[in-house]
Amino acid sequence: MTPEDLRFLLVGAGLFILGAIGFLTRRNLILMVLSAELMMHGVSMTLVTFGRIHQTQEGQIFTIFTLTVAACEAGLALALVLSLYRKSHSLDINLWSELREPDMPAPVQDAPARIDDGSGSYGDTPKLTPAGIAPKDPPRTKSSAGASSART
Amino acid sequence: MMDWLQAHPMTVVGLVLWAVGVLWLMPGRQAGSTRPKIPGLLFTAAGLFAFCLSCGKPQTQLADEVMFWVFAVSALLCGVLMITAKNPVYAALWFALATLATCGLFLLQSAPFLAAATIIVYAGAVIVTFLFVIMLAQQSGAAGYDQKSGQSVMATISAFVLLGAVAMTLQQEKLEIGVPIVVAKAKGASDEVAPAQPNMSAMMQASGSGAPAGGPTPPPDAPEEKPAVPGNLLSSADPEHAVGDLKGLGRSLFSDYLFAVELAGTLLLVASIGAIALAPRREQGAL
Numbered sequence: 001m002t003p004e005d006l007r008f009l010l011v012g013a014g015l016f017i018l019g020a021i022g023f024l025t026r027r028n029l030i031l032m033v034l035s036a037e038l039m040m041h042g043v044s045m046t047l048v049t050f051g052r053i054h055q056t057q058e059g060q061i062f063t064i065f066t067l068t069v070a071a072c073e074a075g076l077a078l079a080l081v082l083s084l085y086r087k088s089h090s091l092d093i094n095l096w097s098e099l100r101e102p103d104m105p106a107p108v109q110d111a112p113a114r115i116d117d118g119s120g121s122y123g124d125t126p127k128l129t130p131a132g133i134a135p136k137d138p139p140r141t142k143s144s145a146g147a148s149s150a151r152t
Numbered sequence: 153m154m155d156w157l158q159a160h161p162m163t164v165v166g167l168v169l170w171a172v173g174v175l176w177l178m179p180g181r182q183a184g185s186t187r188p189k190i191p192g193l194l195f196t197a198a199g200l201f202a203f204c205l206s207c208g209k210p211q212t213q214l215a216d217e218v219m220f221w222v223f224a225v226s227a228l229l230c231g232v233l234m235i236t237a238k239n240p241v242y243a244a245l246w247f248a249l250a251t252l253a254t255c256g257l258f259l260l261q262s263a264p265f266l267a268a269a270t271i272i273v274y275a276g277a278v279i280v281t282f283l284f285v286i287m288l289a290q291q292s293g294a295a296g297y298d299q300k301s302g303q304s305v306m307a308t309i310s311a312f313v314l315l316g317a318v319a320m321t322l323q324q325e326k327l328e329i330g331v332p333i334v335v336a337k338a339k340g341a342s343d344e345v346a347p348a349q350p351n352m353s354a355m356m357q358a359s360g361s362g363a364p365a366g367g368p369t370p371p372p373d374a375p376e377e378k379p380a381v382p383g384n385l386l387s388s389a390d391p392e393h394a395v396g397d398l399k400g401l402g403r404s405l406f407s408d409y410l411f412a413v414e415l416a417g418t419l420l421l422v423a424s425i426g427a428i429a430l431a432p433r434r435e436q437g438a439l
Contacts, residue, residue, distance in 0.1 A: 022235030024307035072423030
């Protein structure tokens with residue numbers, strides 16, 4: 001490992017920890033996803049440097065696959081962010097602290113959460129469409145559709 | 153550890169200055185409290201300068217040196233400005249600049265195809281999608297949650313301690329990786345030299361087919377001369393193609409990793425279907 005490789009590795013580590021700081025401190029959903037992408041840049045830099053140290057193509061090939069996964073992740077994360085924004089009309093991550101495990105303590109609220117519609121409940125949480133083959137014997141009604149499909 | 157602290161004081165000074173700059177630029181706990189940005193920028197720049205200066209002085213050409221400094225400092229500085237920006241639109245634009253600087257570093261590391269692909273994917277697709285979502289979901293005026301940051305002191309200190317540990321490990325270790333593998337030549341070997349196995353598939357093919365009995369091929373337990381090229385456990389270096397060569401990259405991608413390429417295509421299809429299914433519809437209510 002030459003000093004030239006060393007400094008590329010250090011720059012990759014610096015990008016990674018900057019992304020980590022952003023992910024831990026910022027509370028905007030979009031900024032958190034962006035910080036995760038910055039962490040991924042650091043990992044890509046490290047992989048490419050490893051590939052150059054070993055003089056093989058694997059580092060760049062792994063980075064290409066990382067790029068693919070990052071593109072998928074960005075698309076899915078932004079769809080999720082839009083879906084969450086439609087429910088709470090805010091990008092604050094603290095509004096979704098109810099999604100924790102029931103025995104976990106509440107997170108430290110360093111600022112009052114702001115919900116525009118004034119209600120703290122999420123009435124229209126997403127419902128999964130019942131999947132699989134519909135059972136034959138009971139007549140399918142709207143109320144028993146979910147239960148019967150869950151039984152099968 | 154104390155040896156490292158005494159041997160590399162510049163790294164520690166750079167890390168401390170950099171952390172102070174990040175903390176200064178970070179939005180405070182109370183909304184609306186604005187600090188002047190100039191001292192934070194000065195701290196960050198000084199820390200970055202000391203940090204990059206402590207990375208060693210390799211014997212490279214002046215052009216490489218200048219380009220490394222420009223790209224590395226701009227990548228890290230744009231990263232700092234990204235995570236401390238109060239406006240998400242500015243954060244996305246700083247992220248685009250950090251991406252461009254990272255692509256410049258890829259170019260310096262002889263990865264031109266990767267640099268082009270990263271620019272196309274990130275600057276062409278990801279940033280534009282982020283900006284669309286920010287425009288769709290942005291409230292009028294600055295939102296309260298963008299003006300504050302939670303647990304910024306703890307996060308910054310622990311992250312920079314982690315970076316210091318990484319720097320200490322990298323600067324202490326004399327990792328002799330990448331040096332040519334020692335040629336293992338056994339006594340009484342025939343003068344036949346096994347050809348240099350260029351990649352993993354050739355190695356698997358050679359081990360899978362086995363050596364046919366008789367003929368000029370050596371018996372299976374005959375000592376082979378290992379190729380004296382650098383490599384890792386998975387593959388050895390390709391002597392025909394340089395690292396980052398587009399021809400070698402494509403050949404390796406579509407021969408050794410063909411299954412992974414097909415899998416990545418399937419993953420893209422599934423992710424696009426999932427994104428369409430997750431995204432809110434218009435008839436369920438406008439955004």
